[in-house]
Amino acid sequence: MTKILGISAFYHDSAAALIIDGKIIAAAQEERFSRKKHDPNYPFNAIKYVLSEKNLRLNNIDHIVFFEKPFLKFERLLETYVAFAPRGFKSFSLSMPIWLREKLFQKDFLFQKLKQHDKNFTNIEKIKFSEHHFSHAASAFYPSPFKDAIVLTLDGVGEWATTTIAIGEENKLKIVKEIYFPHSIGLLYSAFTYYTGFKVNSGEYKVMGLAPYGKPKYKDLILDKLVDLKQDGSFKLNMKYFDFATGLTMTNKEFSKLFGRPVRNPRKDLIDSFHMDIAASIQSVIEEIVLRLTENIAKEYKKKNLCLAGGVALNCVANGKILKKNFFEKIWIQPAAGDAGGSLGAALAYWYNELNNPRKILKDQMAGSYLGPKFDVDFIEEKLKSLKANYKKKLNNEIFQLTARKLSEGKIVGWFQGRMEFGPRALGARSILADPRSEKMQKDLNIKIKFRESFRPFAPSVLREDLEEWFQINCDSPYMLLVSEIKKDKQISMSEKNYNLFGIDKLNIKRSSIPAVTHVDYTARIQTVHKETNPKFHRLISEFKKITNCPVLVNTSFNVRGEPIVCSIEDAYNCFMGTNLDILVIEDFLLLKEDQNQNLLNDYKSKFEPD
Amino acid sequence: MISFLKEFFEFIKYRKKYWLIPIIVVLVLFGILIVLSQGSAVAPFIYTIF
Numbered sequence: 001m002t003k004i005l006g007i008s009a010f011y012h013d014s015a016a017a018l019i020i021d022g023k024i025i026a027a028a029q030e031e032r033f034s035r036k037k038h039d040p041n042y043p044f045n046a047i048k049y050v051l052s053e054k055n056l057r058l059n060n061i062d063h064i065v066f067f068e069k070p071f072l073k074f075e076r077l078l079e080t081y082v083a084f085a086p087r088g089f090k091s092f093s094l095s096m097p098i099w100l101r102e103k104l105f106q107k108d109f110l111f112q113k114l115k116q117h118d119k120n121f122t123n124i125e126k127i128k129f130s131e132h133h134f135s136h137a138a139s140a141f142y143p144s145p146f147k148d149a150i151v152l153t154l155d156g157v158g159e160w161a162t163t164t165i166a167i168g169e170e171n172k173l174k175i176v177k178e179i180y181f182p183h184s185i186g187l188l189y190s191a192f193t194y195y196t197g198f199k200v201n202s203g204e205y206k207v208m209g210l211a212p213y214g215k216p217k218y219k220d221l222i223l224d225k226l227v228d229l230k231q232d233g234s235f236k237l238n239m240k241y242f243d244f245a246t247g248l249t250m251t252n253k254e255f256s257k258l259f260g261r262p263v264r265n266p267r268k269d270l271i272d273s274f275h276m277d278i279a280a281s282i283q284s285v286i287e288e289i290v291l292r293l294t295e296n297i298a299k300e301y302k303k304k305n306l307c308l309a310g311g312v313a314l315n316c317v318a319n320g321k322i323l324k325k326n327f328f329e330k331i332w333i334q335p336a337a338g339d340a341g342g343s344l345g346a347a348l349a350y351w352y353n354e355l356n357n358p359r360k361i362l363k364d365q366m367a368g369s370y371l372g373p374k375f376d377v378d379f380i381e382e383k384l385k386s387l388k389a390n391y392k393k394k395l396n397n398e399i400f401q402l403t404a405r406k407l408s409e410g411k412i413v414g415w416f417q418g419r420m421e422f423g424p425r426a427l428g429a430r431s432i433l434a435d436p437r438s439e440k441m442q443k444d445l446n447i448k449i450k451f452r453e454s455f456r457p458f459a460p461s462v463l464r465e466d467l468e469e470w471f472q473i474n475c476d477s478p479y480m481l482l483v484s485e486i487k488k489d490k491q492i493s494m495s496e497k498n499y500n501l502f503g504i505d506k507l508n509i510k511r512s513s514i515p516a517v518t519h520v521d522y523t524a525r526i527q528t529v530h531k532e533t534n535p536k537f538h539r540l541i542s543e544f545k546k547i548t549n550c551p552v553l554v555n556t557s558f559n560v561r562g563e564p565i566v567c568s569i570e571d572a573y574n575c576f577m578g579t580n581l582d583i584l585v586i587e588d589f590l591l592l593k594e595d596q597n598q599n600l601l602n603d604y605k606s607k608f609e610p611d
Numbered sequence: 612m613i614s615f616l617k618e619f620f621e622f623i624k625y626r627k628k629y630w631l632i633p634i635i636v637v638l639v640l641f642g643i644l645i646v647l648s649q650g651s652a653v654a655p656f657i658y659t660i661f
Contacts, residue, residue: 071622075631082634096642105615 002355003060005047006347007110008067008135008339010103012038012201015340015422016046017371018053019347022357024143026053027371027422029340032567037611038202039564042113043343049373051117058118061126065350067342068132070106072159074099076181080245088246128354130346132158133310134166134175136337139345140309141168142352143365144332150303152293155310155338156186156201165297168307171352171359182245183236185289186312188227191242192282194250196275197264202611208317209456211283212521213506214276218259219284225258227285233293271455283317290318291325298327306331309345313337313481314424316525320483323475335369335479336423344422368533369479370429372420375569380586383569390595394588400536403585404543407435407553411582412449414558416572417536421565425480426557427527428461428537430565430572432581434516434554436460441516441554442507448580451605452561455507458554459525460517463541466551467528470514480527480555486512491522516554527555562608578604 006017009030017027026049031037033045051058077099081092102109111124130138136153151166151173162184165177189207190200198206223229228236239245241255249263256262264275294306306328308319314337323331334341351357375383384391394402403413413433421427432449434441436458446454459480460470468474473484485491490513498509512518531538545551558566560579566572569586576584576591577600584591623629 071619072626075622075626075628078631078634078638081638093645096638096645100639100642107618108615 002062002351003054003056004063004065004347004350005050005058005061006065006067006135006343006345006350007043007047008342008346009042010040010106011339012040013338013340014039014041014043014046015336015343016043016050017344017347017422018050018056019344019351020054022348022351022359024344024348024365024367024371026050027336027344028373028420029336029422029564031564032372032420035564035571037562037564037608042110044113044116047114047117053373057120058114059120059122063128063347063350064110064114064126065128065130065346066106066110067130067135067339067346068158069129070103072131074104076160080181084246091246091248094248128350130349131161132342133161133164133178134173134349135342135345136309136334137164137166137168137173137175137307137345138349138353139336139341140307140313140332140334141166141173142348142359143334143344144168144305144307145363146305146307146330146332147359147362148303149305149307149332150297150301150328151307151309152297152313153308153310154185154290154312156190157181157184162186163293165293167301167303171357173349173353179234182239182242185235185286186310187242187244187250188237189282189286189312189315191244191250191255192278195255195259195263196278197266197269197271199611200250204311204315206453206456207279208283208315209519210271210276210279211317212280212519212523213455214273214278214280216281216284217277218281219288221258222281222285223288226255227289229289229292231292232296233289233291235289271453283315286312286315287318287321290315291321294322294327295325304329307333309334309337309341311338316481316483317523319481320473320523323473323482323484330475331482332364333479333481334423335366335421335425335427335481337481338424340423364478366422366479368530369422369425369427370419370534371422372429373567374419375587377587380569380589384573384586384589384591387570387573388597388600389573389591390597391589391591394590396588399585399588399590400539400543402590403540403583404547406583407433407544408547410435410438410441412445412580414572414576414581414584415537415540416558416566416569416584416586418534420567423479425527426555426565427478427480428529428534428555430558430567431461432556432558433461433540435548436514436516436552436554437548437550439510439515445516445554445556450556450560451579457519457525458517458556459527460514460552461527461529461537461541461555463538463545463551464528464530466545467526470552471524471526473526476530477526477528478530478533480525483523483525485522486514486518486524490514491518514550514552517552560605560608562611574602575604578602578607
């Protein structure tokens with residue numbers, strides 16, 4: 001048996017993945033264990049966990065594959081500094097110490113770190129390197145159900161590439177076209193994330209969520225001045241307006257001058273219609289680029305299937321648009337499309353592409369993305385006792401009926417079941433659930449539970465078999481990566497007066513029979529729930545449907561703003577006690593807030609830095 | 612260090628980027644100066660250098 005460990009680290013979202021003979025055994029992000037959002041450090045805990053899933057020691061691993069190539073990245077850095085010299089001296093003087101001391105010697109650095117797991121690990125030659133975008137492409141193609149496909153990867157930057165087109169056939173994957181740094185769709189989106197006052201590499205979702213409140217007034221300006229977009233979807237950025245190549249910020253003064261306002265300071269400047277229009281404009285530009293790219297590659301390569309990965313593939317609104325255009329028969333998106341998924345891609349790339357092993361099973365290999373740790377009943381009970389929690393152990397049937405009833409009564413539930421999800425989305429294993437029919441639920445969840453901005457939308461989880469009755473989409477979306485409109489007959493049309501309401505005021509208008517998951521443009525980011533991959537979640541929603549006739553639940557990640565999704569029993573209990581969650585369900589254990597020792601209630605949100 | 616230099620030279624050879632060598636030498640010397648003049652390798656997060 002060949003055991004391969006994939007690692008991504010040192011930029012953001014460090015992670016580890018274990019595959020044995022090509023089968024995905026386990027994968028997890030370091031942030032879940034370290035409790036530091038987007039943790040970029042060496043994923044010690046994640047590696048420890050994936051090894052424990054099969055009781056392995058590090059020395060039992062045959063190959064260890066790092067998700068990118070440090071030398072190639074260093075080459076890009078040097079050439080960029082040369083190209084922009086003398087500009088960029090400050091960035092150079094800041095980056096060189098860390099590169100010359102640490103990053104350039106990544107193989108040795110990794111070796112030393114890996115030895116901490118097992119002193120018997122002595123073979124440095126087991127460490128291999130994959131390319132950043134190749135890792136992304138592999139993470140999208142190999143676990144997909146397709147024998148052959150076009151693979152499009154889009155992100156900020158890896159070594160040189162920012163956008164790649166690859167062809168996947170059987171067990172082979174080949175990159176056929178690339179767009180190089182500094183021309184990057186991911187960095188373009190991040191530049192606007194920075195400009196609208198959100199954190200780069202984490203606030204991109206907020207820009208996407210903010211977009212439907214605005215109008216794409218600046219789209220033409222962006223396409224005219226910032227991006228030279230060609231008919232085939234290839235593009236160049238006008239670096240006159242950006243600072244990221246050699247500077248310490250994403251945009252420069254010229255950029256602010258072009259839009260007529262300085263960068264928003266999140267500490268003192270409120271979000272207004274200008275920021276909403278900016279968000280709408282950049283979202284529209286991204287969609288335009290992605291649609292041109294996909295239309296062109298569909299025509300050029302004549303493949304029926306498309307696989308997507310890279311951070312930009314988490315832009316589910318753009319994904320929904322690709323789907324709607326029907327350029328491809330089928331689309332599959334890696335649920336851990338960001339850098340965390342690079343760990344899995346690196347391992348899979350080595351197994352199939354380097355070791356030339358055949359792909360035997362052609363079905364979705366991600367197992368619903370439930371690839372993280374789970375806990376057995378005895379352990380949970382012991383842990384709950386040590387936390388001084390008051391709990392009731394229920395029979396398996398009871399827990400679903402009881403939870404569904406409480407949800408239908410408007411209670412908000414922390415739902416902790418089975419293996420933790422790999423990737424940024426909570427998919428019913430570490431989720432906060434609520435009734436989507438409630439008009440005030442979106443606001444309540446944002447402000448009382450998640451402690452985050454009130455404009456941010458929530459996603460629905462819907463039984464797969466009921467999907468078409470509720471949404472205008474007819475394909476699986478198990479990873480919550482596709483956006484679609486709510487079915488017309490479920491929508492409630494807005495009066496002209498309501499339609500013209502400004503931005504966030506629109507939120508208070510009931511827009512459908514499931515208002516808590518209906519965004520202001522009548523769309524929703526859908527998760528289809530399948531009996532095969534998550535029977536417990538499927539069962540819960542089915543019970544909820546029996547009571548309410550509604551096969552949909554609000555599903556948001558089990559965490560507060562700035563906190564990684566909960567991983568352990570302790571994390572879940574702490575989050576439960578620090579927020580206004582009414583109920584916590586951990587496997588068969590039911591915990592009601594009113595039963596808990598009130599002295600254990602804690603000030604939770606201040607523990608995490610807002611993202 | 613020797614194996615590192617060997618690997619790095621193989622990389623340059625593979626990429627056929629010999630023209631980078633003098634630049635690398637100058638930049639690395641320059642970089643070493645910066646390293647020596649600093650006490651810590653902790654650099655602030657810059658979006659594209661990591």
